[in-house]
Amino acid sequence: MKYVLAIDQGTTSTRAILFDESLNVVAQAQEEFPQIFPRSGWVEHDPSDLWGTTAGTCREVIERANIDTADVASIGITNQRETTVVWDRKTGEPVHNAIVWQDRRTAGFCQDLRDAGHADMFADRTGLLIDPYFSATKLKWILDHVESARAKARKGDLLFGTVDTFLIWKLTGGKSHFTDATNAARTMLYDIRKGRWSQTICELFDIPMNMLPEVKDSADEFGHSRPDLFGRPVPICGVAGDQQAATIGQACFQPGMLKSTYGTGCFALLNTGGTPVKSKNRLLTTIAYQLDGKPTYALEGSIFIAGAVVQWLRDGLKIIRDASETQPLAESADDTQSVVLVPAFTGLGAPYWNPECRGAVFGLTRNSGPNELAKAALESVGYQTRDLLDAMRADWTTDAASSVLRVDGGMSASDWAMQFLADIIDAPVDRPKVLETTALGVAWLAGMKVGAMPGQDEFVQQWELDRQFQSKMPESIRAQKYANWQRAVSATLGY
Numbered sequence: 001m002k003y004v005l006a007i008d009q010g011t012t013s014t015r016a017i018l019f020d021e022s023l024n025v026v027a028q029a030q031e032e033f034p035q036i037f038p039r040s041g042w043v044e045h046d047p048s049d050l051w052g053t054t055a056g057t058c059r060e061v062i063e064r065a066n067i068d069t070a071d072v073a074s075i076g077i078t079n080q081r082e083t084t085v086v087w088d089r090k091t092g093e094p095v096h097n098a099i100v101w102q103d104r105r106t107a108g109f110c111q112d113l114r115d116a117g118h119a120d121m122f123a124d125r126t127g128l129l130i131d132p133y134f135s136a137t138k139l140k141w142i143l144d145h146v147e148s149a150r151a152k153a154r155k156g157d158l159l160f161g162t163v164d165t166f167l168i169w170k171l172t173g174g175k176s177h178f179t180d181a182t183n184a185a186r187t188m189l190y191d192i193r194k195g196r197w198s199q200t201i202c203e204l205f206d207i208p209m210n211m212l213p214e215v216k217d218s219a220d221e222f223g224h225s226r227p228d229l230f231g232r233p234v235p236i237c238g239v240a241g242d243q244q245a246a247t248i249g250q251a252c253f254q255p256g257m258l259k260s261t262y263g264t265g266c267f268a269l270l271n272t273g274g275t276p277v278k279s280k281n282r283l284l285t286t287i288a289y290q291l292d293g294k295p296t297y298a299l300e301g302s303i304f305i306a307g308a309v310v311q312w313l314r315d316g317l318k319i320i321r322d323a324s325e326t327q328p329l330a331e332s333a334d335d336t337q338s339v340v341l342v343p344a345f346t347g348l349g350a351p352y353w354n355p356e357c358r359g360a361v362f363g364l365t366r367n368s369g370p371n372e373l374a375k376a377a378l379e380s381v382g383y384q385t386r387d388l389l390d391a392m393r394a395d396w397t398t399d400a401a402s403s404v405l406r407v408d409g410g411m412s413a414s415d416w417a418m419q420f421l422a423d424i425i426d427a428p429v430d431r432p433k434v435l436e437t438t439a440l441g442v443a444w445l446a447g448m449k450v451g452a453m454p455g456q457d458e459f460v461q462q463w464e465l466d467r468q469f470q471s472k473m474p475e476s477i478r479a480q481k482y483a484n485w486q487r488a489v490s491a492t493l494g495y
Contacts, residue, residue: 002073004447005061005234006439007054009079009163010242011100011264012311014053016061017436018072019443021452023462025436026067029060036097041104041346041355044097047085050163051170055229062230069230075171076238076446077222078245078438079163081186084138086149086211087166089159092174095146098163099138102264102304102346106137107355118204125191125198127276127285129353133302135162136188140205153208160211162187164239168222171236176223179213181290182244190215192276192287195295218244218289219449238446240289242438243267247288247298248445249437250406251463253456258392258404260385261438262411265349266306268388270299272396281391282351289445299395301350301388305343305359307411309377312345319370327416329374338481339363340488341376351391352493360492363484381411382421383485389425404428408437415469423473424482433464 001020008015013032020026033049062069082101087094099105113119113130122130132138139160143150152158161169165179184190184197189205189212191198202209216222218240224233240248243261247269250259255273260266269288276285276297288298310323320326340362342348347355361376389405405427411417412431422429434440447453454462471478 001071002452003065003067003071004443004452005058005072005075006443006446007058007075007077007167008242008439008442009050009054009077009167011080011102014050014057015439016054016057017439017443018061018065018067019440019447021447023440023444023453023459027061027065029057029064031057039105043100043102043346045083045100047087047094047098047166050098050166054167054170058229069232069234072230072234073452074235074237074446074450075225076442077164077167077236078240078242078442079167079183081162081183081241081243082133082135083163084135084142084160085163085166086139086142086158086160087169089157092169095149095158096142099141101133103138104132104346104355106132106141109137109140110355122188122201123278125193125201126188127185127192128188129282129284130188131353132355133349134186134188136201136205136207139207143207150206153211156210158211159213161213164241165213168236168239171225171229172223173226176236177213178216178222180216180218180220180239181287181295182218182241183239184215185287186241192285192295192297217291217293219291219445235450236446237449238442238444240442240445243269243300244288245441246408246438247271247441249434249439249441250408250432251460252288252406253460257406259406259408262306262381262407262409264306264308266303266381266385268301268385268392270392270396272297272299277396279391279395281394282353283388283391283395284350299392301391303381303384303388304346304349306381306384307409308345309341309343309380310411312343313374313377317373319373323410326374326378327414329371330378330416333371333375334367337363337365337368337372338484339368339372339376340484341373341380342488342492343377343380344492348489348493350388352489354493357493357495360488360495362488362491378414378417379420381417382424383482385421386425386482404430406430406432408432408435418469419472422469422471424478426471426478428471429469431466431469433466
């Protein structure tokens, strides 16, 4: 029996999951790490936490499975995207904390770029909107604010990477400085049509191109782990950003297939095939995956706050102790109240793209309490998903578009939340038996590359449905509830 070790390095925790040749989960380990908030709207991670939890969970999962490391055929890495790390080429030491994808510190600079008329150039080359969300302005900020950083970078002494690149560097003992096309496509530095870093954008930001990693396919040879980590070198053969990995794990290989992942944020991807589609509705054009040198493109809608709104109920308001408590609270809420929560804690993502607005609650009464707030929190995820799907359907009207939404991620385990989602989008919602689709997708990439896992067609056949949620809400109620949401968003943006 051969196994694939999937590293899932997320925003709030790191997981290691061991899959067998039949794509079954053999064992898993998880470790949370601290979030750092230096100022309002700033979010950082200590890179040593990213690496420490990765190394620790990898060792732990192999011990739990009680297998010989000689039977680990390959390693796959999936990661929080856009988060930016800069480190010293010689020492491997980061020059600053990692700046997380949620961080909004560069909002002013992004506005300057838009005012200067650069928006169309960025959209044409990178498929992205100018926004603090992406890596490029975070990297520029580090070079601007860390003493001597730009001078060192020009001499070739500093390296840049998203989290996958940093982990590959650490795993290989500094021998590999690589990323894959899906992660490169999220930096706002990569020309997704030409398949290379954009010299024009790098010059605009004064970013030395010698800092940038080599871009590879999603299933490729990224180097071997240090022998001391697992007792022998293990090849790293699969890399994809977390949302693209989930798209693969959901077997969304055909144009028109659609998935939505509910983690800290929510991310919906629509496979558009071999041609990039330019959005007219402020969605992102990105690379879903790249195999054998050929990119497959997607439209993506990004919601900054999904599962994080439940964390806010727990850690901020302290009205729950565990995420599972939200469902019974929502079920007990007063249906006569119309409480709407707009969770713009770090701004609003697609299709609004407003980094400055902040969260708001509407419709509170003297009788509003934990039940109504829990219900509003779960409903906010459904409303935001509908915003994305409506924009996608307007951008890509081909008959190939599927009406079914495949879902995954932690919040998809909530029957209440998924039923509301089906109700508010008025379409079937399919939840797979394997909810760990992010890790599954990158495990398949890594295993397929070394011949330890089935090919694409067989992988598609192995996708299994756990439950389909059908819309049950009357159209009149759905229209009224969504109109209330739209009014709440307009008021939040106005404030």
